[in-house]
Structures are given as structure tokens and as C-alpha cells.
Amino acid sequence: MLDHRKERNRWAQPLCWAAAVLSAMSFAIGQEGYTGMSELPASATSYLWCALAVCFGLFYRYVYGRLAVRLTAGQVVWGLVFGLVNTLGGMLFAYDSWAMLQSLPTLLITLLRALGQSLPMMAFFGWLGHLLESGAWLETTVEICAGIPMTEMLKTRRLAGFARHHPSLALWLLFCLCWLPWVLVFFPGTVCWDLGEAAQMFFGLRPMNAWHGVLATWLFGGCVWLGRLVGSDNAGILLYVLLQLFLLAHMAAQMVVFLHRRGLKRGFLLAVLLFFAVTPLWGGYVQFVGKDTLYVAALGLFLLRCGEALLCREEKELRRFSWPFALEVFLYGLLACTIRPNGLVAVAPMAVLLLLCGRKGEERLHRVIRLNAAVCALCAAGGAMLFSYVVVPGLGIGDDTGASLYSPLFQQTARSLRDHADTVTEAEYAAIDRVLDAENLPELYEPWISDPVKYTFRYFGQPEEVQKAALAGYNEAWLSMLQKYPLTYAEAFFAGNVSYYCFTPKLEGETYNNQAGSRLVFENYINQMGEDPRLVHVSQPVPERIRSLAAMYARGWRHIPLLSLTYCCAAYTWLLVGAALSLCKQKRRRALCLFAPALMSLIVCCVSPVNDYFRYFLPIVAMTPLLLGIATRPAKAEEETPAP
Known part of the structure; x- marks a missing residue:
């Protein structure tokens, strides 16, 4: 047995270091032909990659050696997904093209790079899963509700007592x-x-x-x-x-x-x-x-109340679920749906999942609590729809948001005119020009923001019927061009959202209204x-x-190592993917339902008009600490209902 372990360790360490070198070099981007809106990346001969390889090697040895983590199939698959997505996203950011995929040698090199980039994420998933499943973040003392974390730091007894009794x-x-x-x-x-x-x-x-x-x-x-x-x-x-x-x-x-x-x-x-x-x-x-700060707060509180309804099991906690609690679920859900209309996309799925989870399992009191929360959430979604589709039109308020849904399609059209102007037919060009400024689209096109293209739409302020009639011909042209330029369409779509799930450099330089890549705004332009x-x-x-x-x-903060991750959208995205994979391994399906608002918020970001725009992504940032805590295996395992 000992000889077998020694033999395994003898091969494990060289494999870890070989994987570390492959991983480090997989992240290197060539400077020749670089067009990304950022500083030039480090050259392939930079000592930075040696340092990165050492970090990867130590991390692999810690995860697979000291912790003896064994990856699940889901962690391996999603690690490979990350490697492929991050490789393609990085190359699109760097060279504004995926033309290299049309050559077999460069395609094979791209796949090798994707494999190398997937290895650190697999190890990260394994390490995060170990933390969440081992209870390393759980309090081991009996009295876990004695106060708040700052209580011991308060020197004044009166302040400590206040914090303990009114956390x-x-x-x-x-x-x-x-x-x-x-x-x-x-x-x-x-x-x-x-x-x-x-x-x-x-x-x-x-x-x-x-x-x-x-x-x-x-x-x-x-x-x-x-x-x-x-x-x-x-x-x-x-x-x-x-x-x-x-x-x-x-x-x-x-x-x-x-x-x-x-x-x-x-x-x-x-x-x-x-x-x-x-x-x-x-x-x-x-x-x-x-409107984003109020939306983040409302959606975060809505998710929190849904989490309490789904997961709290102790008798003293169950007493809290009275009509004021149900009213909170309704009000927070309604505010999230109406302060920013796309909030309905996050609230409605959560309401449906609450309803499905409340139908089966456990004692009657638990089912009643979940069903009450589900009904209130559904009422919030229904109230928001009533407000948007009945009250607002009844007041004579027009809706110009329909054209904004076409932002990804307009970007694909503009990129096609930029890259394939000589092969676009006269009929296609005329159909485009009826709704957009086709002549200027190639110059206006910016991969990371659709506003310059979108604002050439000729029917803003027109009745919805007029817009639909004008867009009918455009839709036919869009479909015909899709068959001719599928790669260009894919490039345009992913270029508009790649930084929400890929670790791309910070955007440096002027973008339209300085929006793409924006984190915080401190300048008053309304004057x-x-x-x-x-x-x-x-x-x-x-x-x-x-x-x-x-x-x-x-x-x-965005320039400080490690702290800069708090400003990185992709860090939150893959952190939540790792937590969701851990919940799948723990077979806690009910807790997994609480990730629905974060998933829907990410989808909203991906179809939004701006890439790497933090105020769009802020709801996911606010949810992350809560969802990580929920993904931690509880001291007393929660009984799960069968999957709906």
C-alpha cells in the first residue's frame, strides 16, 4: 500500500508542474497583431509567466496532494467549458476576430490553449467544493446566534449589548x-x-x-x-x-x-x-x-426572503413567517420588477421555483410557508406586468424599449457591413437602410457597445405597429445574412458581452460615452x-x-492584485458556477433554485447594449456572498424534496 502511494506521489508532482507550465503559457497572448483596447499584454518570454506557473504548480499540489480533492464530472465539464470560453473570449478581445479557427493548425493550438486554461478552473472548483462541503466555514460552537461579528471588537459594554440584542x-x-x-x-x-x-x-x-x-x-x-x-x-x-x-x-x-x-x-x-x-x-x-442601486437592494432583499422561506427549518425561525414577511416578499419583488423593467426576468422564475418547491415534502407548515412566499412572489410579478402593460399604456405613456431588444442584431448587421460590404446584396442593404443608417454603420460600430449603432434607428418614438412593420423587412435581411456570415454574427454577439464571463484586460481608451468597462461614475454630466x-x-x-x-x-482598487478581483465580473460568475456545482454534489436542489435570479441577471447582461458594464452586473455582485453562504453544507443536513 505504501509502495503504491509512493509510486503515485512520484508521478503526481511532475504532472502538477507540467500542467502548471501548460496552464501559464496558455494564458499568454501574442503582441503581433494585437488590437484589443488595453495595454499590450506581457510577451511570451516574460518572467511573469514563470511566476504564474509556480503559483499554479503550488496550487495544484495543495488541491490534489494535500487536500486529496477528487473532481466530479460536472467540475471537469464546466472547467473545460471555462477553458474554451475564456480562450475564445481572450482571442476575440485581442484580435477582434476568430478567423484563426478556420485553419486546422491554429484550431488545434486553440484547443490546446483551452485545455491549459481549463486546468486552473478545475482545481479552483475542487478547492471551493472542498470548502463548501467540509463545513470549514461553519461555526463549531453551540451558540451561533449570540451576536454579530463586530461584537467582540466593541470595547464599550453598552455598544456590545446593543449590537448583540439588535444585530x-x-x-x-x-x-x-x-x-x-x-x-x-x-x-x-x-x-x-x-x-x-x-x-x-x-x-x-x-x-x-x-x-x-x-x-x-x-x-x-x-x-x-x-x-x-x-x-x-x-x-x-x-x-x-x-x-x-x-x-x-x-x-x-x-x-x-x-x-x-x-x-x-x-x-x-x-x-x-x-x-x-x-x-x-x-x-x-x-x-x-x-435606478440600479435601488434595484440591487430590492432584488437582494427579495432573494434573501425567498432563501429564508426555502431553507429555514428551526421552530424559532418558522415563527417569523407571518403576514409581514409575506408582505416583504411582495413589496421587494414588485419594486425589483418596476424600478428596472428587466427585473421581471429575475423575479418571475424565482416565484415559479418557489411554487414547485412548496408542493411536496416535509411538514405541512413548511409547505404553507413556501407556498405563501411563492404566491406573494407571483403576485409581485403579476402586479409588475399589470403596471407595465395596462396602467402605463392607459396613461398614454409610450414604450420605446422594443427597439433596444434588437441591439445584438443591429451589432451583427453593423459588423457584417464592416467586414463584408462587398458581398452584401442591394436588397439586403436597402432593408437595413430603411431602419438604420446603413452608410455610417461600419464607422459607428464599436464591438463593446451598441448605442452608436442603435441610436441610428429611424423609428424611435413611432407607434409600436409602425416599428414592427419597418422591422419585418429588416428581419428577412438579417436571416439571409446569417446564412452567409455565421462566424461574423457569432463574433459580434460575443464581443458585446465577453467580459461578463471571461477574464479580459481592463478596457483602456475612449469608448462611446465612456460606458464600456465602466465601474464607477463620479462625474456629473447632466449640467x-x-x-x-x-x-x-x-x-x-x-x-x-x-x-x-x-x-x-x-x-x-482595480489596479491592486487580488483586490482587483472585486471589480472583475468573471470572478463572480465562475465563483457562483463553482458554488452551484457543489450544491449539485450535495444534492441540495432546493438551495440550487436560489441561483435562478443570478443566472437570469447574467443572461440580461449578455443581451444588454454594453459589455463589461458594472452597474448592469451589480445585482450578481450583491448576491454572491449570500449564495456562497447558502451553498455551504449546513451543520444539520437539510432534507430535500424530490426534484420538481
């Missing part, structure tokens, strides 16, 4: 205090261009439509109107910022308390607390006046809308130098 309120105050400096430095707030246009609609300066969300238009416009009652736009903007601050702090506090109640270790809870309190992302989005006193104007009393230093600090 939710204490955490809410803590998050508010941590984010308050961002509110003060950028007082009254940074208003995004979208809500500047929404305010124009609210005050009658332009026709009202549903482009920026009717509820968001009313809410922000109402805050500005209240502010003007006391003589200042700043007061109204600050009121909106405070709404964001209070609701987002409530979401973060409730998540920490929920994870503590599930028995997560104080170290894990402290990491979650620091993630929300210290990372500049959250303070930056609290002061950023848009450029004009001098009309009816427009919203922001006056920031804090000196520009101080605001610039704060913005540099927030954006500087």
Missing part, C-alpha cells in the same frame, strides 16, 4: 456610517444622464415614455420636485441618495444576519461585512443617482444638458480636488 439595526447603522463619507464628498450625488432625461419627462420638457422606467422617472422626479419646494435641486437629489443608502444598507445588514443565523463562522461573516463596508463599489453606487431652470442642475460644494482623490482611490 440588524447595529449592522444597518454600521453600513450607513461606512458609506456616509462617499455621500458627503460627492454631495448631493452624481446624477446619471438617464435620470437627467427622466427628470425632463417628469417636468414636461420632453414626451413621457418608458425608456428609463416609469417608476424610476416618477420617483426621481418626485424627489426633485420636493427639493424644489425648499428651493434646491440638491435637496431633492440628496433625498434620492438617502433612499438608496438606507435600502442598500438594509439589504447588506439582513444578509449578514441571515448568514450568521445559518451558522457561518465569524471569519466568513467578517469578510462579508468588510466586502460591503470597505469595498468602494458600494459607497460609490450609493452616491450614484440611478451639460442646458441652462433651462426646469432642468436638473447639481451644485457640489466639496472642492473638486477632494472629489478627484476619492474617485482615484475608488478606481485604483
